[in-house]
Amino acid sequence: MPRRVETAATDARRLAFEVLVRVEATEAFADVLLAHRLADAALPPREQALTTRLVYGTLAWQGRLDFHLAHLLRDRAVDRLDPPVRAALRLGLYQLVFLDRVPAYAAVDASVRLARVAGAGASGLVNAVLRRAAALGSAGLxxxxxxxxxxxxxxxxxxxxxxxxxxxxxxxxxxxxxxxxAANNEGAPTALRANRLVATRDALRAELAAEGIAATPAPWAADGLLVERGAARLRALRAWDEGRFAFQGEASQVVASLLGLEPGMRVLDACAAPGGKTAQLASLLGDRALVVALDRRRGGLDRVTSEMRRLRAHTVVAAVGDARRPPLAGSFDAVLVDAPCSGLGTLRRHPELRWRRRPEDVPRLAALQREILAGVAPLVRRGGVLVYAVCTLTSEENEQVVAAVAAADPRLVVEDVRDHLPPAAVSLADAKGFLRTLPHLHGLDGFFAARLRARG
Ligand SMILES: C[S@@+](CC[C@H](N)C(=O)[O-])C[C@H]1O[C@@H](n2cnc3c(N)ncnc32)[C@H](O)[C@@H]1O
Incomplete structure (x- = not known):
């Protein structure tokens, strides 16, 4: 490898190592940390891609890597190691097992150097363990x-x-x-949504192409584009500054169609921050409408407000408050509850989440989801629509929440989403009439959504 390329690859490993140590020590999301570190580091595109692969891959495969490390370490437990030593071992072993094109010596040497922050003994241990792994080869693990x-x-x-x-x-x-x-361990494409207030999907696609950024129309979402090349440059474009697109996953984009939006409607987005769906609702409703963006977190709503400014979404009004006891009067034609959830449908984008979540999170979040739905249901006008969505795949947070809320409130009727999805997305509905997207079946994040109507 020429020296300059080798140095850049070393930088990629150091950056990945720093992100991994921090992700384990804090509650920070890896994708957010990584984006900040990549923006600061100014690595060549290939090394940015390597850094991303190292971070996502090491986090996704961490359980399997730790299983092998437990054997390789013989009398030491993985969870008793110093965090930098553990991160250097995982990073090195990930490359040895999963990256065919990285020579074993490069993976081992880089991790040995990274572990030096924890002392000479630490780098000796990393050297010994990774050399043992390299000698065994993947088949020997x-x-x-x-x-x-x-x-x-x-x-x-x-x-x-x-x-x-x-x-x-x-x-x-x-x-x-x-x-x-397996699908949860693969990467997810970068998805954009053309902002109908100021752009069309075709025009945006052409504008991106002129900048050397290749994107294809998203198969399930009418305004969606999937970026194939050049995603790292998107935030530097004029189209970004002028609000012609937003980042929004494709499954997330499909949910909005369940609200049956029409110009002039009053819509409540009850769990709005950071505003991905709020912006989409505003974009679909056009100028003559009102979108109230409610969220418990003031900081989250600040992000909603600045994002709406960028996207020219002037019909959005932000309100701080708890959706279980919403500080709002009046009634809405449509209410969206994109509820806090265990997020287990997003493991492709947030591989670390699987190691953070605990089984007891599921019933706790399901109770919160039921309370939020019960809190906002009285705000839905007669004949109006309530859509419940979560990006997780647990029956407690999916259909069981809907069943409990419908049973407790005789005003609410569960409707079949197949009658409301656009033709391109009807096959995303399950046999029970819920929207259910799955990474391995649809190539989408795992979302669940239900549509309820308040009796007229
Ligand atoms: C899944 S996120 C919403 C994502 C957002 N709809 C989007 O598309 O960008 C859930 C949101 O619910 C908010 N939240 C949690 N508990 C809440 C409550 N009791 N009332 C209102 N908002 C709440 C969180 O602060 C978080 O911003």
């Missing part, structure tokens, strides 16, 4: 046997926490499950 404990085997093989694999085995069946687990 064995997985637990499948017979006897299939859930345990899947959890290690596909690097997910055991409790989650056990839940999903019940939900999807153990035959279909490996495809979902």
């Amino acid at each position: 064995v997985l637990p046997p499948a017979d006897g404990d299939p859930v345990g085997r899947l959890a290690v093989e596909w690097s997910h926490p055991r409790w989650l694999v056990a839940r999903w085995a019940d939900l999807y069946g153990s035959e279909a499950l490996p495809a979902l687990l």
